[in-house]
Amino acid sequence: MPGLRERKKQELRHELSRVGIDQFIARGFATTTVDDIVAPLGASKRTFFRYFETKEDVVFAWYDELTRELVDTLRARPKHEPPYEAVCATLMSLLRLYDADHTRAIALLRLTRETPALVGKSFEKRAIWERELSAVLVSRLAKSATRQLRAEVIVATALAAFTHAVDGWAVDEGATDLHLLVGKAFAFAKAL
C-alpha cells in the first residue's frame, strides 16, 4: 500500500497532466502558460517543474508507464514468433487506448501534429520506445555482428508504419477503421 504522501504525489502529477492537456486543446499550447495550468490546482510553478522537466512533458505523462507495458508485452510474446510479427502484435495492443476515447485521441494527435515543440517531443519519446523495444528484441535474433542494428531496423520500421497509420486515421477524423489501417501499414512495410 502506497501511503498518503505517495498517493498525493501521483494524484497531483495526474491532475497537472489532465488540466494541462485540456487547456492545450482548448486554447493552444503556446498561449497556455505554466501558471495557467497550476492555478486551478492551487499549486506553484516551482512545484510544477518538480513533476515535469518541460511544459511539453505534461502531454506525454503517460508514456513512461506505457513504455514498461510495451516492454512486458513484447517479452511475453511466444518465443517462436518471428521478430517483426512480435513487434507488430505488441504495438497492436496500444490500439485499445485509441478505441477508449476516439474524440480525445484525435484531438491529442492533432495537438501534437500542429505544435512544433510537441512534434519534436513526441519523436523524442518514440525514440525511447525504439531503444527499449529493440533491446528486448535483440535477444530473439541469431547472434551476429549486426544483430543490434537488425533489431533496431525491425522495431523502427514497425513503429514508423504504426504511427503513419494512426496519423492518417486522425487526419481524416477517424473516418476509417483504425485496426484495418494499421494492419495494412504493417503489411506495406513487410512487402517493400
Place this chain on the structure above:
Amino acid sequence: MPGLRERKKQELRHELSRVGIDQFIARGFATTTVDDIVAPLGASKRTFFRYFETKEDVVFAWYDELTRELVDTLRARPKHEPPYEAVCATLMSLLRLYDADHTRAIALLRLTRETPALVGKSFEKRAIWERELSAVLVSRLAKSATRQLRAEVIVATALAAFTHAVDGWAVDEGATDLHLLVGKAFAFAKAL
C-alpha cells in the same frame, strides 16, 4: 547574380551556423548562449532570431537545401525502378557528406544524440524529409485508397534504416564501413 545584400545574408547565416555548431561541440549545447554565438561575429541577439527560429535550428541550417536536393534526386531515378530501391538509392547519395569529413560528422551525430532538445529537432527535420519524399514517391505507385499511406511507410522505413545505420556507425567512432552498414540496414528492412 544574387546582389550584395543577398550574399551578405547567406554568408551571415552560414557563419552563425558554423560558429554555433563549433561552440556546441566544444562546450555543450545548453551551456552555450545565443550571445556567445553572436558575439564573435559582432551581430546582435535580435538579428540571430531573424535567421533562426530557435537556438536548435543552427545545427540543422543545411537541411533545407538538402531537402530540395533529395527531392530532385528521387525524381531523377529511373521510372521503372521499384519504389523502395529508388528511395534507398536517393538516401545513399547523402553518404558523401559523411565521407567528406568523418570527424566532424561523428562529432555532430554525437552532439545531436546526447542533447535531448536536438534529438527532437532532428526527428522533426526527418519528418519533413518523410513528407517531401513520400509526396514524390506517391506518383510512382499504383492508384489505390491507401497509396499515400504506402508511400509514407516505404519512405519512413528506408529513412529509419538509414539513420540507425549512421547512428550505429557514429557510436563506434566510424570503425566500420559506413556504406556497407547502410546497405545491410536497407537489406534488413527489406527482409523483415
Place this chain on the structure above:
DNA sequence: CATGAATATGGCACCAAGTGCCATTTGTCA
C-alpha cells in the same frame, strides 16, 4: 552621382520557461 524607397540591423523593454536556494509545511514513524 544623388536621393528616396526597401530592407536589414540594433537596442530596448518585455514575457515566459526553467533553476538554485532556503524557509516553511506536511507526512512518517518511533
Place this chain on the structure above:
DNA sequence: TGACAAATGGCACTTGGTGCCATATTCATG
C-alpha cells in the same frame, strides 16, 4: 507527541524568444 525526511512555495535570476521603433545599409531610378 516529537523528531526526522520529504514536499512545497516564494523569490531572485538566467536565458530563449518577440514586438516595436529608430537607425543604417543596399538598391533602383533620375
